Amino acid sequence: MKLSVRMVVVLTSIGLLSGSFLATVGHLTKERIALNKQREIEEAIIQVIPGTVSTQKLYEERDLSVYGGKDEQGTVIGFAIHASGIGFQDRITLMLGTNTSLERTNRLAILDQKETPGLGAKITDAESFLQYWENRDCSGAISLRKPAARSAEELLPSEINTITGATISSEAVLGIVNSSLEHTRRLLKEGKLSSEAQDVN
Amino acid sequence: MSTKTIGQEFIKGLWDENPVFRQLLGLCPTLAVTGAVINGLAMGLATTFVLIFSSLVVSSIKKLIPSQVRIASYIIIIATFVTVADRFLAAFFPPISKNLGPYVPLIVVNCIILGRQEAFSSKNTVWRSLIDALGMSAGFVLAMLVLSAIREILGAGTFLGYQVMGAWFEPWIIMILPPGAFITLGILLALALHIEHRTKSRK
Amino acid sequence: MMEVFVPVITMGILGLLFSLGLVFAFRKLRVYEDPKIEEVSEMLPQANCGACGYAGCRAFAEAVVKGETTPESCPVSDAEGVKQIAETLGVTAAEVVKKLARLHCRGTHEAAKDRGTYLGISTCDASHLVGGNKQCSYGCLHFGDCVRACPFDALYMSEEGLPVVIEDKCTACGKCVEACPRNLFELHPISQGIIVFCRSLDRGPVSRKVCKNACIACGICARACPEAIIIENNLAIITDYKKIDPEKIPEIEKCPTDSIGRLKKEDEG
Amino acid sequence: MRDKGLVVDTKEDLAQVEVQCFTDACHKCSAQSLCIGQNQSKGLIMVRNPLRASPGDEVEVEIPDTKYSRYLILLFGSLLVASLAGLGLGSLLSPLLPLSSSATSLIGLISALIIAGVFLSRYFRAKNKATLYPVIIEIIKKGGRHG
Amino acid sequence: MELVAIFISAILINNFVLYYFLGICPFLGVSKKIDSAFSMGLAVTFVMTITAVVSWVINHWILIPHELDYLKIVSFILVIASLVQLVEMFIRKISPPLYQALGIYLPLITTNCAIMGLALLAALRDYGFVEAVIFGFGSGLGFTLAIIIMAGIREQLDLAEVPEPLKGAVIALIVAGILALAFNGFIGMIK
């Protein structure tokens, strides 16, 4: 009997000790981790909506969040759509900046991807991929030029270039963008993207 | 228990009882995060941290723990330090933390750590356990370094992100991908066995 | 306050539940055993060869502890080990009679002729199945099944084509005795003086034709030492090793084919 | 698989035997130290004892390992099927209940597992002794302790 | 269909062993015989499915509401350990001989990073309840598929003249590498 009691007591106290220790550690790191996450998002927003001074989360659900980028005056100068979906092998998370009417793209940033290095991973590469996303007409669905056009000028305003040898990744990004754009448009129409809704911070 | 000198206690982890090459322990993280040297190194260091602190704690309270609940106690202790390591990385090195993904938390099930507690720390003094943990960690870090260096150099032409191969070099992407991990580790293990065999037969 | 309280309580409860589970499991799983078994077991060579007649080293340890057998019954342990075990158990160890495997054939490549060009599988048992690759139907086939069977690397194939016992390594485990399809190995005490190095039952003229070193049943040895050696089925047989008179050994060793006698240097490892 | 072993203890028509292969295998296993069942690392197993071997006897034991695999497959297979079915049913029923679908699925899962557990224990009660225990097929050597 | 995608990808594309390198120990350790590989696979699948459920519940009903995500590691590992213990006791209750046969690899399940990895990945990806379950089940099946194939190959390699230094783990790793190559063919099938 004595042994059993000791077993319970020891294990419970180890649990209690570890709990308190972890509570401390958790408490100490919590803010910093939250801050890291926020900073990552903010930096991305600033990158995809040039001129942003402050940001605000307008909408959030799984796989899709919409942020507003504001100028000094506090007016929303563009939306930053934070979305993710399945790529060549694993998830791709991206941030797309658009104007407030959701008709033109600003810029695209890829936040997280596990595509093949040297191939699909070129979606993070400005020269081969991201450059084509600047200033596209996104009032309708954006489409992919395949085989790739030789220069950006050849592309239609609503077209982007494929990465040669990585059609799937290009298509995946396109798919994520198109569906999140459409979703966001719906939200906009339903009035769920009012900038007064909630403030980040 | 142990009759080894302190020096031997440390050295054995590097080769004779190298957790990866000789004991085949903790292969999952070894394979998973060695695509780049920086990740392998970070993982190695995180594991080192957990191993050292768990060994210290376990060896200092070993008398208090009834043997029937020892595994459970070790798990809690290890998990605690793993959480610390995980939080620390997330707080101060967010990119690395992101790259390592779930593999840092997975240190908790790394057989090396639990195995060392069971086989060593629970029977030895704090001091010896520390040396043993240091040796084992060094062995683990060494393995991670070798593997990740091969994979990164061949797979990307870089070492710790610096270009080391000439421009002529066409990176073997396979090396950073899962098949390359398996095959490289396989070949390294074969080499380790071969070396072991050689040294043994020479004795 | 809650911030610290909740995790501490959560962990406490988890630890409690977990330990209760373990206590429950533990109380159903206990077994008792004599700690000496473990101790003895650790002193044994851990070859698990079964030469002692038990299922393995642990089983032997158990038997020793229970007094069913004696420490020296493990043929693989050296004298030192046996003494150690005996001391642990507080008994006196008997003298170990070390045995060795001995080959009863001298049909080297040179001495024993081939039957023909053997094209079958290169193992003794396979060759034996088709009558063997040697003209002698009783002797060594040279493919070394015995060498492969030896768990202690105590056998090797000599240049002349016969398995040689390395005395230091041989533990008399008997695996070669089992492996040889022609039953050419036997275990003998290390002090054994005289051995018949042939198993051929062929008549003298025949065996002389097929192998230079054959026993031709001439009977010189049997006449020299009739109380211990007889000729049966065209072969000299030592009926009782103990009755061989050392004085008569030179007489016995007059065997024209050297197929009986003491071990020679070349037969040793 | 057959294995030799030493009878350590007997109880009714079962005997506890220490078998070689388990110990051998365990010595090589890297998870050896984590073996929760202490019995395993010593290679102690319970076997049927129709030959009435007594402690100290050396016996040959037939371990029906392919049979184990079959029954383990059956066991885990049915538990799996049950849990998935329970989950599915639970989530289908959620509109009828004032609970979230995850809660109902969980309830479904747990109840399905309990039901499956009851059925399985019935099923295995019949099987256990008859076919599943390893069995002593031969007493190789009588030990010293008889009577 | 998102769920189908999760399921297929867990089996063929993001296979736990061949892509995430989780559960390598049992993959190398219990893949010598097909029968035991299969039962090990199913045991892992079952435990994975249940773990997916339980860890989701813990995560979403306890940890997230109380902002305790730093207790994730500790609580997951304890939950998994208790779960295995529970399974163990259940089997012990219904069939002592099976328990004694299984005993050898139950510990391998507890310390198996596949189970823990599953709980963590499901949490990391923010899966919903049903998704988590499908993910757990699919990953288990993927593990089972990989380990059975491996066992088949290794039984065959027992009858091959594999060079001495390559025997055992080495050849198993190389086979795993080629398997990973072969499974690559399914990449991109899920979009």
Place this chain on the structure above:
Amino acid sequence: MTNNAFILQSSPHFKDKDSVPKIMYAVIASLVPAVAASLYFFRFRALVLLVSCVATCLVTEALFLWLRRKPLHSLFDGSAVITGLLLAMTLPPSLSVELAIIGAVMAIAIGKQVFGGLGYNIFNPALVGRAFLQTAFPVAMTTWIPPATLKIQTATFATPLGNLRFEDAIARGTLTPLKDLFTGNVGGCLGETSSFALILGGLYLLSRRVIDWRIPLGILLSLTAFTGAFWLANPEKYASPLFHILAGGLLIGAFFMATDMVTSPITPLGTWIYALGIGIVIGLIRLFGGFAEGVMYSILFMNAFVPLLNRYTRPRILGEGRKA
């Protein structure tokens, strides 16, 4: 009449004349039309790749035989030559020689010799080499040049399947005509372009009974059924089964690679399952996967199942299961 001259062996004492080298050289002979076609369509590139792959395979094989202290006569059994030939035949013509050499080394080293050499490998060595290259150098391995006969100068060029899969060929009406597929006047790997040459070689192997007829037949059947179902449902989007049979590496795979005896099942039922499986996986990958082509992956994938298939499809022994 000397006694010692007789042979000692177990029965039987009569043996068929066929031998491993004869079989291997038959395969090499059957590859002649396809090799000729590749030389015709890709000229110098083909020559360079063929020679470097075969030579590297032989050298690697010799090296391993030496390391393993095996008799060197196995070098000339022809299997390494086949591996080299087939590897080269499945490479894009524009691939650089260094990469081809890496592939050939890998094919023999990790595809064959680590398992114990001829007869013991689980996976098709040539395909292991190719899969290694494909994964190590995905861009180089998916960059195509047009055959010399087309006399066009472009840096990139699509294979018929790539064209179908990634460039909406049916919708755009640019699907490669079957005639070109048959003669081989299209882009693609060295040896896969000319269906005619491959069929010729395949028929020769079938007539010599070197390969098991069940394998090509099973693959063709299941691929036809699979792609046919989709084609019938939506011919606007999916290509016809005939197109799928003639395009890409299907024929070389079905006749020369899936039939590799070492890596295919030995039991009749197992062989059927294996062949049908390959066809279906090819269909899956071609229609829904991330790659235009699926022959290599599907053969490797099914290779992995061969030990299981052998084990679970053991034929019933004559009289087995009858009551005694």
Place this chain on the structure above:
Amino acid sequence: MSTKTFPHGIHPPEFKDLTADKGIESLSPPEKVMIPLLQHFGKPAKPLVQKGDEVLLGQKIGEGQTLFSASVHSSVSGKVISVDNYDHPGGTPVPTVSITNDGQDNPFSEKKETKDPFSFSPEEIRQKVREAGVVGMGGAAFPTAVKLSPPKDKPIEILIINGCECEPLLTSDYRLMLEAPEDILKGAELARIATGAKRIIVGIEDNKKKAHEIFREKIQSFDFDGEVALLKTKYPQGAEKNLIYALLRRQVPTGGLPFDVGVVVQNVGTAKAIWEAVSEGKPLYERVISVSGQGINEPKNILVRIGTPFKNAVEFCGGLKEDVDILVMGGPMMGIVQWSLDVPVVKGTSGILAWAAPRPGLEYPCIRCGRCVDNCPMTLVPTQLARYVKFDDMSAAEKWGVQDCVECGCCQYVCPSKIPLVHWMRVGKNRIIALKQKKSA
């Protein structure tokens, strides 16, 4: 008439024309005969004579002791010079009675059977067959009396007379069928009576059309329910399990005997020996053998006394050619190699063959071509079996059926890798038996 056959099997070159048209010649008894006491499947017979004894032709010199043992008789009259171990065509020496021939051929028993042989009871027939030491002459040399005693619970419906002689080169059964068809049919009728079978089927391959015609004609004169079936020429058509399948579509259970499907199979030579044993009380002391092969100068079919050294038989046929390098007792597919011509002809010797073997092909590892699987008449998987044996996994080998291998050699014949598959099977069977013996010991 359609030819019957079984699945799988092979077509090795036949070379039967070397001796097919040569009538049976008698070889005069040699100076000295060596008669092994083990010429059958089972235990050696117990010697009844000693060195120096005088024996007569047909005198019993070895008594079969157990059930699976057969008596042995002297094949000459003369003096016993030794009872000793002597080389045997089986490969290992066995106890052998050596007798010098006095050239008189004084018969041991004068008494001629007076009673009509067909009126004997089954037990009497068996008794006479056992007395005469008759063993199966189709290869296995199984004591015939045992075969003629089916267990009570296994009623025999059909007696098959095996006239396939599917082995290449051999023609002794063929000549026997041409020259003594009536004796064979009479012996068959006796065997039918002994076993209680209702029907007799004579199976003959279609490369022996002449024998088939003769039998179809002769069988008319017998009043039993009989049939002469034509079988496709294919090896091993004569193997009893395949023969039974070909003729009756019945499968003998694995590990079972023809009894289990109500069948007994007897070789034509055995049938003739049964007739002679019962009608004349003549023991089995001589038999017909083919001495053939490209290495024999004048291939012939000859009637020889048991115990005659091979040398005498071969010299009677013109001796060996220079380039001979293989000497075989039995057929080229299942026969046993010999290393010397000194061994004696035994009851199971169906032929002595010699030829110049082509240089043996190099052995390669198995390339899993599956030809062995496609040709094994027992539908085994020889390559896998050989691997199991080679890597010493005897339980797997047993599970995959090594013990069902009849050692016909089809697999090895077709194997392009030249793997000694049959040798592996035999090693495997042997090891399994040894393991079992060790267990039971």
